[in-house]
Amino acid sequence: MTERTIKVPGPDHPITIEPANARVVVTVAGQQIASSDNALVLREAAYPPAYYIPRTDVEMALLERTEHATYCPYKGECAYYSIPLGGERTVNSVWTYEAPYAAVKEIAQHLAFYPDRVDSIEVQAKA
DSSP: OOOOOOOOOOTTSOEEEEEOOEEEEEEETTEEEEEESSOEEEEETTSOOEEEEEGGGBOGGGOEEEEEEEEETTTEEEEEEEOGGGGGGGTTOEEEOSSOOGGGGGGTTEEEEOGGGSSEEEEEEOO
């Protein structure tokens, strides 16, 4: 295994993670893939916010693990899932950091979805 230096996000690349304080619902092909009142919202530098949903609130039986993997110097090794019922568009549409760096440890056991690869990610304000 190669040794890596972990760069903790700083002022040039801020990352914040907090409760979404909303119900987050993900649908594909007319089917609800995830629904959570416990999602986290991760804001990173100038990127759009990403909603991380606990695995327990995702229909994991509808997902298929892929061989695709990436590395983020701020979060760690990233694994991917596809959603077969969504067809080609939903290949590698779900990502997860199964052992994220300590600075972002809250996103462990959570999944995030690419907004352009699912039908919708609805963020519904709690009443």
